Amino acid sequence: MSSYWTTPVTNREPGARMTWVDMNRITNNLNYLAEKGEEHQLYKGQKVEKTEWTYNDYVTRVLWTQILHVLRDLIRSLGLIAPEEATYDTTYHNINVVEDLTRLAYERFNLYMGQGQLGKYVDTEVWTGDEYNLGGIQDGWTSPYRRIRHYCDTEVFCGDIANTGGVE
């Protein structure tokens, strides 16, 4: 994995500008989630081609399209419904939306990862390390949630619509 995560900036106000630092953060965050998602079979899709930006760069429409598509696919893969769609607007508000959606995707991803490690209470006998006990916390790694959720290419109901490709 080559991409890295940086805390998104979501509180831009009128007068804000987009710099190469912002583009580095936005594109690396998206690719970080894409790579992590692929690793844990939560995502299977494209990544952003360019993640190293400098003063001398233009942000092309082709590149911004990639950003929007990766973001959209990540949101769907993680079973999220975007409260607001990101667009082609070059406004401070739209860039806030892009980074806010990225943050939501990151939190949802971490939630899934966390559930895979947390224990779950069951009423049946649980081995507690030295004896069987009636009722206790079962190891999360054996949680049915962990076993069930995986990425698949077929249609998956994601809460409001059936989407092709998603986490089951």
Next chain:
Amino acid sequence: MATIVSENAKQIRDPMIVKFALQITEDAQITSFTPTSDYKSWDDTLSNVTWPMRVLADLQDEGFLLDGTAEWYEEKSPSATNGKLGLRSNEGETVTLQITGNKVINNITVKTEGVATIKVGSTSYTATGIDYISVQSQTFTMQFIPDKEHGRAFIDYIIPGALFDINNENLVRATLALRCNLDPFATTLEASEIEIQMYYPNDLGDMFKYVNNDWPVTYTAGYTDQMSPERRFYLSEPAVWKDRILTIKAVDSVPKLDQVVKQGSPDLVTLDWMRGFDETLAWGWQTKIESLIPQVKVYTGSFDNSIGDIAIRKECTVRDFLQRLMSLTANLAPAWRLAFVDAGIPAFFSGDYYTMRWTVKEEDLANISMQKPQNVAKITTGSNEKYDETMTPGVGWMKGEPLQTEVGAIFSDNYNGGYATQAFARVEDGATDKKASVISFTPTETTYKSNHTTDKMVCWHTSLIPSGGVTEYTNPNGLGGETVTYEPILIGRGNLGNGVDIFTPKNLFATNRNTIQFDFKGDPRWQPHDFLTIKRLDGTDMKTRIASIELKHEGGGTYATVVAQMSNQ
């Protein structure tokens, strides 16, 4: 939505957008631009002044503003709609351009952004955004050095000559004195003038050593959703640069009408700068006014004695002639008016078709004063030229046939005791039975010269003492007052259809010469000759016609002093 009307309605309005441009042209053309260093973008559009520079999602320097104006970059053909790239350097790097002209280029105008220094050859100039540089060369190299460590140099256009772009950023002061003469006794057209002072830090050297009075100075003002039509003036004297202030003085096209037209000369005047002069006179002459000025044609109907449609014009300037025509027809329908199509080139129309009408409230005016000129009790004509309001066509012929002359021949004759025809009668070749309508005079002395190539046209220049004659006209209002001497330019009689003889100055009495002067916030759309209705506090309407406007733009503010004459509209 900001308009002149909406802003003028406010107690405190936003500063008006003011734009002037002075163009100093050169014969030389730039034939090629060739970048000779690395660059970020180039689309060979540096000759184009009007296409806007594209605002891209560009990460140079502090990045791009997130206000919705930037576009994600994609390739597009440059156009007025798409905009253009011009030449853009890599971040932090100098970009070099070679320029070649079709001949030696004296001066160039360069528009840039993000540039600290422009070098032409070995000479450096501090870039100000729009710069005027003396190059004196047919091929030369320019270097543009960015003004920020990680910024780009943007080159918008490079053109030969100078295009001074004056706006709210660099305007110090501008005064427009817009005038016309509504006084019925006026004898010449008033010219309008402007004076502009702009801030410019670089010495302009000999740029104004030679002044061409065809160099236009354009003007428009207003607000984003309503700008005045562009008005055009012409440089009247060399602009003066001193202490970082450039002072520009210009006039409208009226002085171009100082061209003298001799009485009876058949030589045509070049009138391509007099747009709109193709209105047909509505007086039964069926003669185009553009031909009226150099040469008067006899009514081209059947050359009937009884019609008597003849006008004899004394030697005068076109400028004087037009003013006289307006004055004499002021109270007739259709009157002849000047309409300043772009404040630079007057067009002459019959009727008020192109005259604007405005309304203003008295409560919005300041420093109101009324002027009431002394009553004109009498009009007298010159001692030599007298004319008879009851002139009838004479029955005299030019000895029964057109006078035969030779081209270039000059001869004189004394018609003592007899009548001679006074007419610009163009007799067709081979036509021997045409009889010119004439007005008979008893000349004291006559000289004439034939200029026509077919030896047929006869033109006369003479002192005239018409038979009979009234030399003084008394105002029918019976009031006392001054006596005005009015030298006529036209002598003759026209069939107007309404029976009014326009060639006597009696109708000059009919105009109300009272005027009103006031200060106002200023509306750049107003022009002299426009009708203005003043809504008075007592509920009545005062109908006026604008005679002059002094409009000032200074310190971000705009205000005007207006003089208007009473009008029956």
